[in-house]
Amino acid sequence: MKGLPIILAVVMTAGLAVPCAVAQEKFPSRPITMIVPFPPGGVADQTARPVAAALEKVLKQPVVVSNRQGAGGAVGMAATANAKPDGYTIMTALSSISVIPEADKLFDRQPAYQMSQLAPIALVSADPTILVVPADSPWKTVAEFVADAKARPGQISYSSSGLYGTLHLAMEMFAHAAGIKLKHVPFNGAGPAMTALLGGHVQALASGPGVVIPQIQAGKLRALGNWGPKRISAMPDVPTFQELGYKEVEFLIWAGVFAPAGTPEPILKTLRDAMGQAVQDAEFKSAMDKLQTPIAYLDAPEFKKFWDADAQAMAKAVKNIGRVD
Amino acid sequence: MADTLANLALGFSVALSPEVLLFAVIGCLVGTLVGMLPGVGPLAGISLLLPATFGLSPTTAIVLLAGIYYGAMYGGSTTSILMRIPGEAASVMTCVDGYAMTQQGRAGPALAIAAFGSFIGGTLSIIALMLLAPPLASLALKFGPPEYFALLTLGLIVLAFLSGGSMAKSLAMAALGLFSGTIGIDLMSGYMRFQYGIVALGDGIGIVPVAVGLFGVSEILLAAGRAVPPKPQRPKLAELVPTRDDLRRSVGPIGRSTVLGFLIGIVPGSAHIISSFVSYALERRLSKTPERFGKGAVEGVAGPETANNAAACGAFVPMLALGVPSGPIPAVMLAALMVHGIAPGPLLMEQQPSLFWGFVASMYVGNLVLLALNLPMVGLFVNLLRVPYAYLYPAILMFSVLGVYAAGQNVIDVWIMIAMGGLGYVLRKLDFEVAPIVLGLVLAPMIETALRQSLAMSSGDYAIFLTRPIAAGLLGVALVLLVINLLPSRNWRAQLGIEN
Numbered sequence: 126m127k128g129l130p131i132i133l134a135v136v137m138t139a140g141l142a143v144p145c146a147v148a149q150e151k152f153p154s155r156p157i158t159m160i161v162p163f164p165p166g167g168v169a170d171q172t173a174r175p176v177a178a179a180l181e182k183v184l185k186q187p188v189v190v191s192n193r194q195g196a197g198g199a200v201g202m203a204a205t206a207n208a209k210p211d212g213y214t215i216m217t218a219l220s221s222i223s224v225i226p227e228a229d230k231l232f233d234r235q236p237a238y239q240m241s242q243l244a245p246i247a248l249v250s251a252d253p254t255i256l257v258v259p260a261d262s263p264w265k266t267v268a269e270f271v272a273d274a275k276a277r278p279g280q281i282s283y284s285s286s287g288l289y290g291t292l293h294l295a296m297e298m299f300a301h302a303a304g305i306k307l308k309h310v311p312f313n314g315a316g317p318a319m320t321a322l323l324g325g326h327v328q329a330l331a332s333g334p335g336v337v338i339p340q341i342q343a344g345k346l347r348a349l350g351n352w353g354p355k356r357i358s359a360m361p362d363v364p365t366f367q368e369l370g371y372k373e374v375e376f377l378i379w380a381g382v383f384a385p386a387g388t389p390e391p392i393l394k395t396l397r398d399a400m401g402q403a404v405q406d407a408e409f410k411s412a413m414d415k416l417q418t419p420i421a422y423l424d425a426p427e428f429k430k431f432w433d434a435d436a437q438a439m440a441k442a443v444k445n446i447g448r449v450d
Numbered sequence: 451m452a453d454t455l456a457n458l459a460l461g462f463s464v465a466l467s468p469e470v471l472l473f474a475v476i477g478c479l480v481g482t483l484v485g486m487l488p489g490v491g492p493l494a495g496i497s498l499l500l501p502a503t504f505g506l507s508p509t510t511a512i513v514l515l516a517g518i519y520y521g522a523m524y525g526g527s528t529t530s531i532l533m534r535i536p537g538e539a540a541s542v543m544t545c546v547d548g549y550a551m552t553q554q555g556r557a558g559p560a561l562a563i564a565a566f567g568s569f570i571g572g573t574l575s576i577i578a579l580m581l582l583a584p585p586l587a588s589l590a591l592k593f594g595p596p597e598y599f600a601l602l603t604l605g606l607i608v609l610a611f612l613s614g615g616s617m618a619k620s621l622a623m624a625a626l627g628l629f630s631g632t633i634g635i636d637l638m639s640g641y642m643r644f645q646y647g648i649v650a651l652g653d654g655i656g657i658v659p660v661a662v663g664l665f666g667v668s669e670i671l672l673a674a675g676r677a678v679p680p681k682p683q684r685p686k687l688a689e690l691v692p693t694r695d696d697l698r699r700s701v702g703p704i705g706r707s708t709v710l711g712f713l714i715g716i717v718p719g720s721a722h723i724i725s726s727f728v729s730y731a732l733e734r735r736l737s738k739t740p741e742r743f744g745k746g747a748v749e750g751v752a753g754p755e756t757a758n759n760a761a762a763c764g765a766f767v768p769m770l771a772l773g774v775p776s777g778p779i780p781a782v783m784l785a786a787l788m789v790h791g792i793a794p795g796p797l798l799m800e801q802q803p804s805l806f807w808g809f810v811a812s813m814y815v816g817n818l819v820l821l822a823l824n825l826p827m828v829g830l831f832v833n834l835l836r837v838p839y840a841y842l843y844p845a846i847l848m849f850s851v852l853g854v855y856a857a858g859q860n861v862i863d864v865w866i867m868i869a870m871g872g873l874g875y876v877l878r879k880l881d882f883e884v885a886p887i888v889l890g891l892v893l894a895p896m897i898e899t900a901l902r903q904s905l906a907m908s909s910g911d912y913a914i915f916l917t918r919p920i921a922a923g924l925l926g927v928a929l930v931l932l933v934i935n936l937l938p939s940r941n942w943r944a945q946l947g948i949e950n
Contacts, residue, residue: 164778165497166785174501174789190501193859196635196652200860203649228640237649282907288640310595310906311637313899316775316784320718323774326594326907335788339773339795415791449639 152212152392156187159382160208160216162201164194168333172249172380173217175412179403184395197287199225199237206242210385212392215246220291220379223436227443228289243383244393245432247400248423250413251379253353254295254331255363257346262328267350267369270329274305282308283329284318288449292318294442295331295352295376301445302371309449322346333378334359335417352376359417379421379435381428397425454580457807464808465815470513473506474812477514478819481521484537486529488662488846489853489867491538492522492762496782498856508790509805513812515783516766520572520813523762524820527564527755528831532557533846535666539657539723540758542888543730545665547743547750554746555683557832558690563700563748564755565824566692571708571756572817575763578712579770580810583799587771590716595903596914598719600924602897605724605889607931608731620886623877627890630655634895638902650862657723657892659854659867664884666850667871670843672878682842683835690829696748703733703753711757715764718776720896722761726754727889744883763813770806772796 159177163169170192177188193201198221208214222240229236256267264270274281285293288311300307310327312318315336322330323345331352338359340346348363354375356365366374382400384393403409404422413420423431464470484495495518503511526537531548544564551560578586593601606624633644634654645651692700707729714725733753734743743750768776773794775781784794792802799806834842854867874884908914916922 164782165500166782171785171789174504191859192497195858195860196649199652200649232641234642235647279909287637308906308909310903312903313637314775314781316781317718320591320768320772320774320776321594323772324591324594335793339793339797343796345796412789416788417791417793 152395153184153186155213156189157184157212158214159188159190160201160205160214161190161192162194162198162205162216162218163192165192168378169198169217169219169380171416172413172418175409176217176249176382176400176403178412179406179409180399182406183399183402196237197221197225197290202243203237205383205385206238208385210387210389212384212388212396214385215396216243216383217249217380218383220377220435220439222381222383223432223439224289224291224294224443227440231443231448240436242386244386244388245425245428246382246384246393246396247404247425248379248381248421248428248431249400249404250418251377251421252333252335252418253351253357253365254292254376254378255334255337255348255352255360256296256299256329256331256350257322257337257341257348258329259322259325260344260347262347264349265347267364267366270349271303271305274300274303274307278306279308281329282310282327283331284321284327285309285311285330286315286318287311287313289443289446291376291378292331293446294439296329297446298376298438298442299331299350299352299366299371299374301442302366302374331376338417375438377435379431381432393425400424457803458580458811460804461807461809461811462814464509464804465513465811469507470510470808470812471815473510473514474517474816475819477517478521478524478816478823481518481523482525482528482820482823484518485522485525485527485541486537487853487856488529488535488537488666488850489658489855489857489863491526491658491857492519493778493782494857495522496779500782500786503786504789508787508792508802509808511786511790512783512805512809513816515786516809516813517816517819519779519783520568520759520762520816521820523572523759524565524568524824526758527568527751528561528824530665531560531564531751532831532834533666533842534669535846535850536658536661539661539888539892540726540761541754542661542665542885543726543754544751546730546885547745547747549669550744550746551748551751552683552835555689556746557683557835558828559692559696559748560751561828561831562690562692562825563696563752565821565828567700567704567707567752567756568759568824569817569821570704571711571758571760572763572820573814574708575712575715575760576810576813576817579763579767579813583767583771586716586767590718590768590776591772592920593717593719594918595900595907596918596921597924598717598721599897599900599904600915600921600928601714601717601721602724602893602900604924604928604931605721605728605893606897607928608724608728608889619882623882623884623886624890627887627892628894629890630660630887631891631894632898637895637899638906648862650860654895655866655891656858656863657888658857659863660870660891661888662850662854663867663870664874664877664887666846667867668874668878668884670847671871671875673839673843675875682838683832690832692748699748700752702736703729703749704756706732706736707753707756708760711760712764714757715761716767716776718768718774720777720892722758722765722777723892724889725757725761727885727892729753729757769794770798770809773798 161170161173177190180188205216226236321327351365526541527544529535529537530541530544534545534549536542548560635652711725715722733749734740765776769780854863
């Protein structure tokens with residue numbers, strides 16, 4: 126029993142020491158950099174800025190957005206993956222984070238980063254894509270569209286934001302499930318893809334609600350189907366693909382916050398808690414409201430589950446498309 | 451018409467309200483600076499300042515961003531003319547004759563003509579935008595990949611008219627530019643080309659680092675190699691004003707380039723960059739004295755500078771009338787509107803009349819502000835040339851590195867600029883012209899993508915270019931130009947440079 130006081134003393138000192146160490150380097154003690162791997166003004170940037178502003182209020186340290194665009198996001202994502210895992214570098218990225226390593230694999234390229242190099246912090250938003258066709262096109266429903274596509278395989282064309290881009294993957298996922306073959310015309314971004322549809326150069330497009338709603342209201346486009354798990358309030362009459370019997374067809378354009386893997390657990394916890402508070406912030410809510418992007422907050426564990434499932438679906442879609450020669 | 455006037459009155463009541471006016475002026479000032487800083491073009495400038503507009507009202511925000519855009523188009527000419535540094539891609543052609551004028555001690559007239567041309571091109575284009583936006587926008591939408599390909603092919607033919615020297619040398623430079631344009635990810639297959647594992651090269655070689663290197667850095671290297679260092683200039687006041695002859699020569703180019711630039715500007719995509727090249731080639735072709743081009747012809751400044759401002763304005767047509775981005779810059783401006791909860795779309799004009807008309811009116815105001823800002827500054831800018839080259843050139847080099855890095859935040863851009871500076875030095879020593887490299891680099895990715903998109907649309911059938919009237923028409927014009935140029939004329943050997 127003589128040893129007990131010593132053990133107690135050691136345990137108590139250790140117990141004291143830990144809070145001391147934390148107190149010495151209380152996170153965050155200096156500004157945090159939030160990498161956005163896309164140019165200013167894009168979806169990721171529009172989401173990241175209100176997130177950064179709300180985080181700043183919670184963490185009481187500046188959160189500086191840094192746009193590190195290039196190679197479809199690979200440059201900024203690789204920069205985050207390889208950053209010092211101290212919590213001072215975080216990132217707001219989109220669903221394409223799971224696609225880039227898959228595409229690299231497809232082409233036997235040295236991957237720019239591995240998904241395992243990134244630790245999820247929180248999911249911020251998740252918007253379904255919507256299938257739209259010109260208002261003067263013959264198809265009124267998904268069934269009519271599919272029937273026509275089956276009658277003339279490879280004839281109906283659609284535009285996308287780019288090869289293996291989100292809009293391409295969404296459409297191919299649906300085409301695969303419906304057993305139809307469509308003609309793909311990739312463009313450089315969601316804007317040009319929409320321009321091509323409006324100009325009548327292609328016949329269909331999958332794109333986000335924020336982009337398609339104004340064109341539908343102006344009577345230029347018609348929405349046929351929704352890739353989301355449920356109908357959205359702005360278009361209550363547009364059925365989801367799951368309702369229509371395509372059980373596996375679900376596609377969301379999501380935005381989430383990540384840190385480099387290996388960031389210490391207490392720091393991750395601080396960031397996770399801060400995100401939990403940030404999404405409750407009134408200014409943040411109003412900013413997301415203006416973007417017409419519903420907040421779909423998930424904390425790290427649930428986000429991780431969501432991300433894994435999503436990444437699997439993306440990997441499958443990329444494999445289904447295969448190399449395009 | 452009465453409606454338009456009433457709407458315009460509403461617009462001016464918005465544009466002349468103190469807050470909007472203040473931000474229009476700030477936008478023009480910032481834009482001028484952004485345009486002057488080598489490397490930092492309007493896109494980088496707008497992108498960097500976008501977050502600063504989130505706290506403003508939507509109208510103020512878009513007026514500020516538009517001011518930066520056309521302010522940069524004005525400002526880009528200043529460094530091109532004075533120092534042969536293209537502030538942005540659209541002022542590459544201004545370097546050629548603008549800097550030649552500076553070397554002849556005529557920097558003042560060159561700057562003044564550039565300002566006049568920009569003002570007239572900008573203002574007339576706003577009138578066209580105001581009166582014709584909806585019909586023009588539906589015309590612009592007819593430009594799908596096949597039409598775009600045809601337009602760019604026309605741009606490629608223009609290469610042949612760009613320089614006065616040997617055509618064989620021009621074509622070799624164009625080929626080099628076109629080849630460099632294939633570096634990076636292949637949009638249609640996802641393969642990386644000529645990238646050698648460098649992730650940052652995935653997006654290809656930037657136009658701005660190449661232009662700044664080939665034109666600016668090479669000029670500094672050439673100057674350093676001279677036995678007798680160039681003397682700083684001492685401009686006199688009387689020499690700052692364009693002569694009657696300058697004005698007479700500029701009228702035609704300004705008028706033609708306004709129409710040309712505006713029409714190219716409304717086409718969705720990045721075609722506006724070629725407007726200044728096409729304008730230069732057109733003026734050289736129409737001129738009775740084409741041999742003066744490249745040696746300080748005022749038409750070679752008036753045309754491209756007018757065209758790029760008219761194109762900047764034309765780019766707003768699809769954006770305002772349809773809510774679709776006609777290029778990277780309008781895309782950022784649309785994003786600014788979305789942040790403010792305004793969903794850009796075809797109904798923008800009806801749902802947000804004060805925003806739309808306030809924006810239009812602010813562009814009139816902005817062009818006036820820029821003219822008022824730039825003309826008096828001509829004297830100031832020209833006096834920069836008094837700085838001894840031993841101080842001026844290192845400073846220019848520093849700002850070039852800074853600007854090129856700031857624009858893309860990528861060190862590789864700086865290396866590209868330096869390498870291109872070395873290449874430009876060698877090429878110019880060997881009497882090659884470097885402008886075709888830049889045009890080739892601009893055209894290659896666009897023309898390739900448009901061609902392959904067209905073929906994807908037609909499942910590989912080339913007839914798509916002949917069955918669509920606009921595409922067929924443009925290709926016809928290109929063919930005629932090509933034939934005219936290649937017909938064995940009396941001096942075809944001289945044209946190809948064989949007998950030189």
